[in-house]
Amino acid sequence: MASKYDSYWARRLGEIRAAVERAAAGFPAVVELPGLRSAGERQSWSGVAEVRGRDVTRSAMAHATSLGKTVAASGICAAWPESTFRFTIATVGDVLRVSAATRGPVQPTGATALPPGPVPARGAAGACGSRHAGSATGEVLPGNRLGRVLDGTPADRFYRTLGQLADMLAGPRVLRECRAADGWPGQGVYFFFEPGEVRADGRDRVVRVGTHALTATSQAT
Numbered sequence: 001m002a003s004k005y006d007s008y009w010a011r012r013l014g015e016i017r018a019a020v021e022r023a024a025a026g027f028p029a030v031v032e033l034p035g036l037r038s039a040g041e042r043q044s045w046s047g048v049a050e051v052r053g054r055d056v057t058r059s060a061m062a063h064a065t066s067l068g069k070t071v072a073a074s075g076i077c078a079a080w081p082e083s084t085f086r087f088t089i090a091t092v093g094d095v096l097r098v099s100a101a102t103r104g105p106v107q108p109t110g111a112t113a114l115p116p117g118p119v120p121a122r123g124a125a126g127a128c129g130s131r132h133a134g135s136a137t138g139e140v141l142p143g144n145r146l147g148r149v150l151d152g153t154p155a156d157r158f159y160r161t162l163g164q165l166a167d168m169l170a171g172p173r174v175l176r177e178c179r180a181a182d183g184w185p186g187q188g189v190y191f192f193f194e195p196g197e198v199r200a201d202g203r204d205r206v207v208r209v210g211t212h213a214l215t216a217t218s219q220a221t
Contacts, residue, residue, distance in 0.1 A: 005066035008039045016087075017076045019098040024080050028201070029098035037093045039063070045093030046171045051077045052084045064089055067096075088167055091174045099167060159203065162191065180221070187213045 009016075015031045023029035037045065040063065047064025050057045051072045059065040067087055071077065077085050080100070088097045166172050172193060178184075192208035199205045213220040 003062060003066035003069075005039055005063045006070060008036060009067045009070040013070070013074055013076070016071060016096070016098070017074075019096070020071075020076050020085055020100075023085060023098040023100040024083060026100075028203070030202075031096040031098065033089070033094055033096055036063070036089075042093070044091050044174065044177060045089055046091040047089040048167075048171075049087045050084050051087070053078050053081050057084060061089075086167055088171055091171050091177075097167075159199070159206075162206070163203075185212075187218075 012031065012033070019029040019031045042063070045063065047059075047061035047067075049059040049064045049068030049071070051068055054072050054075055054077070056065070056068040056072050059068040064087065067089070071085075071087065077083070083100045086099045086101065088099070089095075090097070173182075175192070188211070190210050190212060191206050192210075193204045194207045197205045197207050
């Protein structure tokens with residue numbers, strides 16, 4: 001059955017193809033999504049789809065499922081048969097992030113690695129509740145958008161880890177949409193982002209870090 005979002009994603013396939021190539025080469029891959037919110041009425045635009053070759057291996061939410069099916073049918077990802085590409089739509093529906101996970105070489109035969117380029121700035125309000133931080137074995141993981149090895153400064157490693165968590169959870173949560181019954185962890189560390197607050201590379205900057213109920217006798221709720 002056709003989706004009302006199909007035509008929107010079909011019009012953006014050129015930009016998505018370029019983002020897939022960048023993600024496969026290990027570089028940050030971001031696509032701006034002007035007009036997506038005009039395609040339907042949703043309280044949250046957060047969504048995720050994963051494509052391997054010409055198959056959708058996972059999807060959540062109708063607009064993201066439409067994206068996954070459109071990308072898979074186009075054959076954009078077929079040049080990297082060993083890679084699974086994750087397409088994560090931001091909660092506010094303004095940005096699509098593309099990442100690649102593989103157990104083998106990312107580079108397809110005959111392809112040229114793309115040089116790193118500017119990442120479009122964006123603002124997305126949210127708080128990221130963590131479950132686990134992923135792996136630091138050198139395998140390309142969702143959210144590791146700067147290459148295969150988790151190196152660089154401590155700040156770089158910190159933001160890469162947050163990127164992995166955001167991908168696992170289909171993006172950070174928007175604070176105004178959070179409720180106590182949403183299944184928050186009983187204890188932990190929280191991180192806040194704020195619209196318009198970005199790092200030098202254009203990605204979201206953490207503006208607040210806090211802890212919640214770290215002691216057994218804490219009365220925090």
